[in-house]
Amino acid sequence: MSSAREATPADLDGCVDALAEAFADYPFTRHTIAADDHVRRLRACHELLIREVGLPHGRVHVIDGPDGIDAVAVWTPSTPAVEEALTRAAARLAELAGDRAAMATAAESVLAEYRPPTPLWFLAPVGVRPGRQGRGLGRAVLAPGLAAADAGRMPAFLETSDPVNVGIYRRMGFSVLTEIDLPHDGPRTWAMVRPAR
Structure with missing residues (x-):
């Protein structure tokens, strides 16, 4: 199995391709991104977040x-630069959410209440192409980020709306911080944290 490497701007299209496949039927994105032209909207959201936030301010591994x-x-680390980048992207993300923009805003507002205020590394998103799942690629692509969090003595944090993922992340040292049913009949979502080792 190949090991993870740090992504470059030249990898942007490949990252978007992989994440679009991985998130095609993900409960959270189905709830927060319009069904009309969903795949194009989903791809654009991932492209925006990787290009404007992940690559310049965080770490992207592939x-x-x-x-x-x-x-x-x-x-992405919890830094002012990341917050500023997300603020700049907010209007475009709302536009891409389409008729689900209010649901996306409500979900974000609820989830924000449970995010630890301490410095941390936030995992969002992670994905493996469906045809390549079950081969340990998820664990392998997460390893460098977890190692960086440990080296900086910072916790790692994530949110998932797939109950299968909860067990996977638990085996990687994460524990459930809270379990929330998102507003507007949104999916159950788990916030999970892993202390630095």
């Missing part, structure tokens, strides 16, 4: 496969 990038992990 695993290459035979037909392109198979796995992607985007980590």
Whole structure:
């Protein structure tokens, strides 16, 4: 199995391809991004977040496969630069959410209440192409980010709306901080944290 490497701007399209496949039917994005032209909107959201936030202000790791990038992990630190980048992206993200913009805003507002105020590394998003899942690629693409969090003595934090992921992350040292049913009949979402080791 290939090991993870740090992504470059040249990897942007490959990262978006992999994440669009991985998140095609993900409960959170189905709830917060309009069904109309959903795949294009989803791709644009991932592209914006990687280009404007992940690559310049965080860490993006990838695993290459035979037909392109198979796995992607985007980590962002809790810094003013990341907050400013997210603020700049907010209007475009709301536009991409379409008729689900109010649901996206409500979900973000609820989830923000449970995010630890201490410095941390935030995992969002991570994905493995569906045809390549079950081969340890998710764990492998997360390893460099977790190692960086440990080296900086910072906790790692994530949110997932897939109950299967909860067990996977628990095996990687995360514990459930809270479990929330998102507003507007949104999916159940788990906030999880992993202390620095």
